[in-house]
Amino acid sequence: MKCTLILFGILVSMTINWTECLKLAEPCIPTVCKLPNCKCSTIESGSGIPTSKIPQIVLLTFDDATTGQTYGKFSEALFNRKNPDGCPIAATHFLSHEYTDYTLVHDLWLKGHEVALHSITHAPIQDYWLKINLTTFKAEFDDMRQIVMHFAGIPKSDIRGARLPFLQTSGNISFQGLKELGLVYDSSMPTIRYVDNPLWPYTLEYASHQDCMIEPCPTASFPNVWEVPMTMWLDEKNVSCSMVDACTNIPKQAEPLSKWIIKQFERHYNNSRAPFPVFMHAAWFLRSDEYFKAYKLFIDHLVRLPDVYLVTVNKAIEWVKNPKSLDVKKPFGECEVRKPTFDCFPRTCKLTGIDGNERWMSSCVKTCPDRYPWIHNPLGK
DSSP states (O other): OEEEEEETTEEEEEEOOGGGGSOBOOOOOTTTSOTTTOOOSOSSOSSOOOGGGSOEEEEEEEESOOOHHHHHHHHHHHTTOBOTTSOBOOOEEEEOSTTOOHHHHHHHHHTTOEEEEOOSSOOSOHHHHHSOOHHHHHHHHHHHHHHHHHHHOOOGGGOOEEOOGGGOOOTHHHHHHHHHTTOOEEOOOEESTTSSSOOOOEEESSOOOSOOSSSOOOOBOEEEEEEOOEEOEEOTTOOEESSGGGOOSOOSSHHHHHHHHHHHHHHHHTTTOOOEEEEEETTHHHHOHHHHHHHHHHHHHHHTOTTEEEOOHHHHHHHHHSOOOTTSSOTTOSOOOOOOSSOOOOEEEEEEOTTSSEEEEEESOSSOOSSOOBTTBTTOO
């Protein structure tokens, strides 16, 4: 790629690594970087609201495919529960393509859950994501967005965030891709430095104070792109884990396990009230009935608290941008009522995957695609 530079007043075109053309992120100055469009990476909310009046946000997220099995767990644990303002609690689902049932995705969205992106292929080689070029990165996430829009009937404007497989970014390439796709946020960067004093979501226009646990991390300036840090949990041997299902030294029975989860939560709740992350793969529920029981006990505990809100990642960012005190009746705004963009007619199609093996795909579209949807052919034409 060519970069155009001005040297000694002369316009010069040079062929170099295009990432070198990006403006480096400068140190963040809070008096310059102001809400709602800019926030430094700090342990403060930036709201000016006393901590006791800040709603404790809890972020429930799930990575990978939504299937009949996982949907059943979401239904049992999360449906028909309310936040203190009377609005339904909701989770964010970072979707990958294979094995996802798009009729169930459609239903989750109608119930107020957020659908975000986790790539089409979820290629199992970490180096693929480390060395990915901008064109392929954008295809992975834009094509996945097109699949969700077409087969699950979700508006483009409601698909706002991404998480990288294996939490492996390609540094500036990944974030340039997110910016060019018009996505609002990423949540792929774990932090161990900010466990006892958690970071709040922040924008990437200026340099971040967050530790870079999985290199490379962004160094360029990406205005209006938010980062939602993956604050580590600590297991019973103080080993850190960025996803619940990666925590190994944990109780195996439901009641002590739920108490351990509550202990993680209280690190935020009794401190700055930075959003508390419960980031996981729903397959964790299938490992043990006790794990799922513990999760439900934890959700039971949260919905009894008058100042705790289980909201989507996007809702959390919107609160940070325009914070409201607990003294406000609805600090997250009016309850959202979603109407389908089209009627969902469940249809299951037998197709052939790129590996030549049989694939079954369920979607809201009446007619089956000609081919199995995949990267560079998201509609299966």
